[in-house]
Amino acid sequence: MKDTPLSNCERDFLLKAIEEKKRLDGRQTYDYRKMKITFGTDYGCCFVDLGKTRVMAQVSGELVAPKENRPNEGIMFFNIELSPMASPAFEQGRQSELSVKLNRQLERCLRNSKCIDTESLCVVSGEKVWQIRVDVHMLNHDGNLMDAASIAAITALCHFKRPDVSIQGDEVTVYSAEEREPIPLSIYHMPISVSFSFFQQGTYLLVDPCEREERVMDGLLMIAMNKHREICSIQSSGGIMLLKEQVMRCSKIASVKVSEITELISKALENDKRARKAGGRCGFAESMPQERITALKTDETSVEMTDASERANDIVENAEVPPQTVPSPVVPAPGVGQVGQGLQNTWGLEEEEEDGDEEEEEQKMEEEQDEKEDSREGDVVEISDSEEEEVVILHPETQDKSSKNAASSSNQKGAETSKQRQKK
Amino acid sequence: MMEVCGSTNVSLREFGCEQTLLSRPDGSASFVQGDTSVIAAVYGPAEVKVSKEIYDRATLEVLIQPKVGLPSVRERSQEQCVRETCEASLLLTLHPRSSLTLVLQLIHDDGSRLACFLNAACMALMDAGLPMSCLFCGVTCAINADSEIITDPTAAQEKESRALMTFAIDSKEQRVMMSYTKGSFSVHELQQCIAVSQKASENVFQFYRDSVRRRYSKNL
Numbered sequence: 001m002k003d004t005p006l007s008n009c010e011r012d013f014l015l016k017a018i019e020e021k022k023r024l025d026g027r028q029t030y031d032y033r034k035m036k037i038t039f040g041t042d043y044g045c046c047f048v049d050l051g052k053t054r055v056m057a058q059v060s061g062e063l064v065a066p067k068e069n070r071p072n073e074g075i076m077f078f079n080i081e082l083s084p085m086a087s088p089a090f091e092q093g094r095q096s097e098l099s100v101k102l103n104r105q106l107e108r109c110l111r112n113s114k115c116i117d118t119e120s121l122c123v124v125s126g127e128k129v130w131q132i133r134v135d136v137h138m139l140n141h142d143g144n145l146m147d148a149a150s151i152a153a154i155t156a157l158c159h160f161k162r163p164d165v166s167i168q169g170d171e172v173t174v175y176s177a178e179e180r181e182p183i184p185l186s187i188y189h190m191p192i193s194v195s196f197s198f199f200q201q202g203t204y205l206l207v208d209p210c211e212r213e214e215r216v217m218d219g220l221l222m223i224a225m226n227k228h229r230e231i232c233s234i235q236s237s238g239g240i241m242l243l244k245e246q247v248m249r250c251s252k253i254a255s256v257k258v259s260e261i262t263e264l265i266s267k268a269l270e271n272d273k274r275a276r277k278a279g280g281r282c283g284f285a286e287s288m289p290q291e292r293i294t295a296l297k298t299d300e301t302s303v304e305m306t307d308a309s310e311r312a313n314d315i316v317e318n319a320e321v322p323p324q325t326v327p328s329p330v331v332p333a334p335g336v337g338q339v340g341q342g343l344q345n346t347w348g349l350e351e352e353e354e355d356g357d358e359e360e361e362e363q364k365m366e367e368e369q370d371e372k373e374d375s376r377e378g379d380v381v382e383i384s385d386s387e388e389e390e391v392v393i394l395h396p397e398t399q400d401k402s403s404k405n406a407a408s409s410s411n412q413k414g415a416e417t418s419k420q421r422q423k424k
Numbered sequence: 425m426m427e428v429c430g431s432t433n434v435s436l437r438e439f440g441c442e443q444t445l446l447s448r449p450d451g452s453a454s455f456v457q458g459d460t461s462v463i464a465a466v467y468g469p470a471e472v473k474v475s476k477e478i479y480d481r482a483t484l485e486v487l488i489q490p491k492v493g494l495p496s497v498r499e500r501s502q503e504q505c506v507r508e509t510c511e512a513s514l515l516l517t518l519h520p521r522s523s524l525t526l527v528l529q530l531i532h533d534d535g536s537r538l539a540c541f542l543n544a545a546c547m548a549l550m551d552a553g554l555p556m557s558c559l560f561c562g563v564t565c566a567i568n569a570d571s572e573i574i575t576d577p578t579a580a581q582e583k584e585s586r587a588l589m590t591f592a593i594d595s596k597e598q599r600v601m602m603s604y605t606k607g608s609f610s611v612h613e614l615q616q617c618i619a620v621s622q623k624a625s626e627n628v629f630q631f632y633r634d635s636v637r638r639r640y641s642k643n644l
Contacts, residue, residue, distance in 0.1 A: 002471055041459055041532050045491075052447040056531070060492045083489055085465040085527040087448055092487050135492050137529060139463060140446040284461045284531045288442055288454070293642060295442040296635040297456075302435035303575065303624045312616040 003089035006215045014216045018204050024212060025051075030253055032208045035261070037155055037268040041283030043182065044160030048152040051210065052142035054086075057152035058135045059160040063174065066122070066129040074121020075131040078106050080149055086138035102146055105235055106136070109150055109191050109224040113232035116157065117186040123165050128172055130162060132185065143210035146222055150193040155265050158187055159272070191232040192261050193224040194254040202240050207253065221247070223254040227262040434575045436624055437536075439631050441543075443551045443639055449527075451552020455544035457576060459534035462541055464548035468524035476523065481516035484524045488541065491530050502604075506541055509592040509602045515555040524554065535578040536564040538590040538604055543628065550636065559595040561628040563621040564588065567609055573617055575624050589617050593625035 014024070021029065033051030040046070044059030066073065080102045082090040090096070110116070121130040134156065136149045161182035164175045197209040197217040206213060214220075219238025225231050231251060236242065288295055329337045437458030446452040449465035456462075469482055476483050486507040488499040510526065526548065528541050542562030549556060566577040566585035574581055582588055587607030591600050600618060609617075 041534075045532070054446065056529075058491050081489065083527060083529060084467075084487055084525060085446070085449060085452075085463070085489075085529060088467050088470065088525075133492065137489065137491075139465075139529065140448050142447060281459075283459060284454075284456065288440055288456065292442070293638050294444050295440070296631070296638050297438065297440035298631055298634075299438050300435055301627050303620070303627060309616060309619070312612070312619040315615045315619075316612050 003087060006212075010212070011216050014212060015199060018199050018206065018213075023206065024210065027208075029205065030207045030257075032257060032261075033210070035151075035264060037151070037265060038284075039159055039268070039272045041281075044156050046152050046156040046159055047284070048148050048155065050142075050144060050148040050151075050208070052140060053144060053148050054139040055145070055148040055152045056137045056139055057149075057156035058137075059132060059156045060135075061130050061132050061160070061162045063123065063128050063165075063172070064131045065127060066125075071126040072122045072129075073118040074129045076111055076116060076118065077131060077133045078103065078110065078136075078153070079134065080106055080136045081138065082145075083137050083139065085140070086145075087141040090138070090141070101237070102149060105146055105193070105222060105224075105233070106149055106153060108233045108235075109193055110134075110153060110157075113189075113191045113224070113226075115154070115187055115189050115191055115226075115232075117188060120186045123172060124167065132157075132160075132162075141211060143212070143214045144195050144208050147193050147195050147208065150191070150224065151261060151265065154187075154190045154192065155268070157185060158190070158265070158269055160185055189226040189228060189230070190262055190265065191224045191226050192258045193222050193233070194257050196221040196223070196250050196253075198238070198240050198242070202242055202246065205246070205250070207257070221250055223251055225251070225254050225258045227259045229255045434573060434620060434624070436576045436627055437578075439628070441547055441631070441635050443547060443635065449548075449552075451548045451550070451554070453544055453547035453551050454531075455540055455547055457536055457540050457543070458578065459532055460536055460540045461531040462537075462544040463529045463531060464541075464544035465527045465529075466524065466548045466552040466554065467527075468552065468554065469519040469522035470525070472521060472523035477521045480520050482514075482519040482522045482524050484511055484514065484516065484526065486510065486545075487525070487527045489527065489529045491533070502538055502541060505538060505590075505592075505602055505604050506545055509542060509560055510545060510549065512601050513556045513558050513560050513594065514549065515557055518555055533579065535580075535582045536562075536576050536590075538562060539564040539576070542590075542592050547632065547635070550632070557596075559629065559632060560592050560601055561595070561625050561632070562590055562592050563624045563628065564590045565617040565621055567607070567613055567617070571613070573613075573620055575620060587613070589614070589621075591618060591621045593622055595625075595629050598622040598625060 017023070023029075025033070027033070034049075036049040038047045040058075046057045048055045048057070064075065067075065080099065082096065082099045082102075084090050084092050116132070121132065123129055134153050136153055138145055138149070161184050163177065163182050164180040166173050166175070195208065197206045197213060198204070198219045198221065199206070199217055201218060206217075209217060217238070219236065219240030221242065222233075222235045222237075223231060224233040288297065290297065329339045332338055440456035442454045444452060445454055445463070446465055449467055451466040452464065454461060454463045472483050476485075484507055486503045488495060488503050488506070490496070490499055506526070506528070514524070516524075526545055528544060530537065539562030542560060546560050550559070564576060566574045566581055566589075567587040568574060568581065568585050571586075574585070577585065577588070585607065587605065587609040589603065589605040589609075592602035593599070594601050600621075
């Protein structure tokens with residue numbers, strides 16, 4: 001599906017408005033949109049709403065063998081899915097340029113900054129380590145996917161708890177969540193990316209561009225920082241030339257924004273921890289807003305079942321008797337299974353359709369040889385370019401029988417297929 | 425949370441739904457059954473690729489995204505079930521040479537997955553305003569080891585069940601549009617489960633009506 005192209009008047013309007021320091025939604029130049037962070041039912045699931053942009057991150061872990069060059073470190077795997085749900089321009093399965101760019105940026109932001117202690121993920125050095133997988137799904141694209149994705153990813157990692165493991169000699173026991181309390185990951189710092197969009201060759205700058213603004217921007221500067229004012233990653237794309245002062249100014253703005261966002265994340269994590277401790281139900285279901293008219297929730301309902309069983313009985317009694325079903329496979333001799341009785345080939349044509357087990361067929365054919373004898377007389381001639389050549393004769397003593405078999409094995413195969421079709 | 429058994433007293437978990445929660449898709453809905461939640465989004469009728477166009481009807485594409493990892497064979501088979509149900513109820517001939525895309529994202533799986541997909545799909549199609557000849561809903565029945573019928577099972581109940589069936593029921597005559605079964609059961613049990621699902625679908629359709637009535641009670 002193609003996305004609707006941006007019209008020239010929209011583009012001119014946006015650029016003109018930016019020159020006059022106005023934004024479509026009335027924000028100031030350095031303002032972020034309203035951010036909301038909620039968590040799912042299980043540990044490691046996090047939703048981030050940045051204005052209308054919605055993103056979901058899920059963290060999962062499993063035990064795998066470590067990489068050869070790093071035997072005592074765990075493995076981190078990041079995956080950003082641009083779901084076709086988020087925008088009509090995203091296609092399923094195709095690695096678009098944007099997808100590659102976002103994946104690479106997220107990897108640099110989280111992996112290269114070493115925010116997670118991978119050595120603590122080691123269980124048995126050289127044999128078993130935890131592979132932590134972060135899947136970020138874009139649900140709605142209204143601009144600034146990178147920031148939303150980075151916030152969702154790091155929050156989900158902070159929220160995630162892996163199962164407890166114990167090692168006794170060579171045995172590794174993984175405890176489920178019910179047996180032992182799961183353990184959170186050890187996270188050193190939280191890198192968060194902040195995006196700056198530039199317009200008119202770097203003259204104007206906007207923080208957190210929405211989708212329309214992204215379409216008209218000249219270039220994008222992404223700075224990933226943590227709250228200790230350490231820059232984890234910087235990326236400038238779009239070919240704009242920035243002055244040193246501009247980049248310094250952006251990094252200062254980024255540090256302010258990052259500390260605000262980090263505080264929001266910590267608050268959200270605290271609230272969730274408290275809610276879970278209080279025993280309430282947490283999850284997407286609970287975070288659904290109730291006061292809106294677009295949302296509705298009902299309680300558990302029981303189903304009126306008064307005449308359901310009578311109805312069912314009626315139907316069964318009035319239904320016609322199903323055809324005689326053959327019971328489970330019959331075993332005429334050890335190593336031979338027979339399902340149903342062979343039927344006459346009704347195709348009128350010898351087609352080799354199955355690559356079945358030649359040996360079994362040979363034996364089966366010997367079994368049903370006599371039954372088949374008569375029916376075979378009036379049957380159609382085999383096609384000579386069938387797979388007869390590959391038929392392996394297993395029992396030399398039944399040479400004559402097998403030659404007859406070869407001649408009519410096509411027949412048999414046809415019969416087998418019709419048998420199988422019947423079984424289906 | 426869950427319901428009981430037997431053929432006299434079955435119940436459904438609590439439902440929740442939110443419509444138009446995403447701004448980009450033409451129609452979107454989230455559907456929650458107990459802890460199982462799904463988000464559905466519909467785009468359409470829109471431009472279709474020439475290779476996929478059909479001359480007299482719209483081309484419906486269903487995509488199911490799991491939570492972790494890439495879509496696998498299981499998702500493909502569920503996509504087929506959902507697609508066939510939708511094609512049976514949508515009036516596709518009103519939009520020839522167009523494409524309809526339905527994307528379903530699993531948020532949390534606690535049993536009755538396919539039924540939740542079907543319900544979310546129907547609500548999203550309604551939210552998008554696509555013309556349909558009837559509504560449909562999904563109901564899952566499980567037969568546990570004591571041969572009792574459980575509707576809307578949780579993941580734990582599904583694992584212990586002997587048979588698991590999902591039916592798509594239409595709203596006009598409560599007929600079965602699609603069935604997906606796993607496990608072994610007798611003909612009698614099948615008919616009982618169908619009857620139970622038909623009864624349960626009345627609750628689901630009432631919930632659809634209530635949500636839509638609430639949604640359009642004010643002009644937004």
